[in-house]
Amino acid sequence: MRVVLAGGGTGGHIEPMLALADALTRRTGAADPAPLVTCLGTARGMETRLVPARGYDLRLIPPVPLPRKPTPDLLRVPGRLHRAVAETRELLTELDADVVVGFGGDVALPAYLAARRAGVPIVVHEQNALPGLANRIGARLAARVAVTVPSTPLRGAEHVGMPLRTAISGLDRAARRAEARAEFGLDPDRPTLLVFGGSQGAASLNRAAVAAADALTAAGVQVLHARGPKNTEVSVPARPAGAAPYVVVDYLERMDLAYAAADLALCRSGAVTVAELSAVGLPAAFVPLPIGNGEQRLNALPVVEAGGAVLVADADLSPAWIESELVPLLTDPQALSALAEHAAAAGTPDADERLADLVLQVAGREVGDR
Template sequence: MIATTAAHTESDSLDSVSAERRREAREERVARGTSVAMRLLIAGGGTGGHLFPGVAIAEELRARHPDAAVRFVGTSRGIEARVLPELGWDLELIQVSGLKTVGALGALRGLARLPRALWQARRILGEFRPDAVIGVGGYASGPVVLMARLAGIPTAICEQNSIPGLTNKILGRVVRAVFVSFDGTRRFFRPSKTVVSGNPVRRGLVEKLLDAGAAPPSATAGNDAAAPVHVLVSGGSLGAVAVNELAAGALIALARTTPLAIVHQTGEKGLDDTVRRYAAAGVAADCRAFIKDMAAAYQRADLIIGRAGATTVAELAITGVPAVFIPYPFAADNHQEINARELADAGAALMFRQAELTADQLAEALRPLVTDPARRAEMGARMKARARPGAAATVIDWCELQLTEGGRPRRAG
């Protein structure tokens, strides 16, 4: 087993041993009279922006192959530790932390934890024996994808943002395939292994909003002047204090003259303060720390206010709901502003820098949108034109090729 065998020094030896183990595992499944079900390991998380593309990939695999075995690897501090068990997915935890933007002491701690994380990753690979390993970003993806590569297991990464993070920049050099969300991201990776797939979006959201007859809410909402405009506020899966304050202040001001139905995802830390703020102003708002069913929340929304993480951008494109973005100003390489600028330039969204925005200014920018359904519909159509709903399917296409021992990424059309 990989977990108990001494480390090999030659990658060729690891490749041959791992390939033999994978063949034996498939032969065992055939001997039991079962189909040769794929075994997929998905590593990463930390935030919803990393985790949910992985969930989308897992859902796509299970939809095609109900008997497929899927396991996630993450950390106890990440959102995956809470969300994945609730969604019914198997999760393994490793002890690893970041090396970037954590200061010298934090980087030393991260380096000290790395050998144990690599050993834990090796043990998981030996026990689960995956046919392929996908890294979706976040601390946990590094050790797992690296050890899988050394063991000769087919590996790939998904880069959600316009500018790759440190982990994916490193892993991109050694994996077989790189799936990116934006055309401009291709320049960071070897062209022969890079596919512009889009960012994988959860299957439930794609199915609901691409189902026959589904239409962006803005196409029909607002015809009745007395009907409230449904506004969704989301600072991401972990919330955002600045977005909470700016959006709540702006919506309280607008609610004095315009009927609004407000759903506000605040994050755990922002819930109590945001609830009190709306209540003190006498404005009804459905405030939640975390929204599990974002598909339903998007379907009810006429307008969305929030950050510009890659998962949010990809999901909004499929929903066809116009957005007002307040990019996180401290995102690595300012990637959120780059994400948002692409949609703003396409006329699908508005974008404001957090440092240059007040609640009153946001209210004035929102006023034409909440009072003009035709403008929302036009922006929604432009948003939907940016959609790539088949991203998860592209990743699973690649995974299926790996069962033939030698698949290569499909070129983007």
């Protein structure tokens, strides 16, 4: 069986695409080999680095960016789309695709339209609570529509969760805690706050956490803070001997160990972040990105409503808020345990397998043992 995955552009599309690819390639039936997976992307996306690194075939098509507002560039979209659809249809024919799975973004729309013209069944996966234009169109053409957030407004939506890499979805935080804290130079027994703002950091999170450093460490709370590789001005003076440490790093290569080291996260609420934290049962204080269409707040709400996280607006995040709201939480083991239990209950660590089942069903293949 041949599966084509369209999810290039940003990590929010690429990571679930690769998690599905991994789940599919783990599947072998009694008489069938594992599905052959090909990923679609563009020359300017992160997929040019991430997809080959994971060992998957990558084919490039012309990007079709869709302007969010009416601009003169909107007039160029039909021509770009026609070219991209034509090239993608040729690829689907060459690959003899049995099913196309799209994750939204610039790559997905040409893939959906090409698959429709070629008679190849379509599966859509939407990561965010508010779908983008490509997936809104794709959902009207698809055989099945899978979503991460149950309330996502797409026709025929089925809640499967966010496909995650197994290093995260299979993480046993308690079993890895001692190893993880040793890796980052943290005390093995102190309550631990993890601060991160995505791969590039977040200025408001950096400012508030650094300004609250004294209050946190004075209360016995240690901090692992990923500031972002360009934010070299973000620093905290060394703590006195015997005090709780405050560790600042540029970037976290091992998010699994960061999650295992932490008792609570202070972070944005992008779709992948929310899914990862709930899958591993790590409670969070979510600070939605204050720009865009409000999707980050909606991403966080299911976990917040389940009792596994708290929500604070970016404008309300301050050192005083951290001291009054997070310090009491971090120094209350019972409250942390309850939050973690509710966070885990909101997670779907097997979303990659659930989506793989759905894709195999659409392709007409028997769903065997996982």
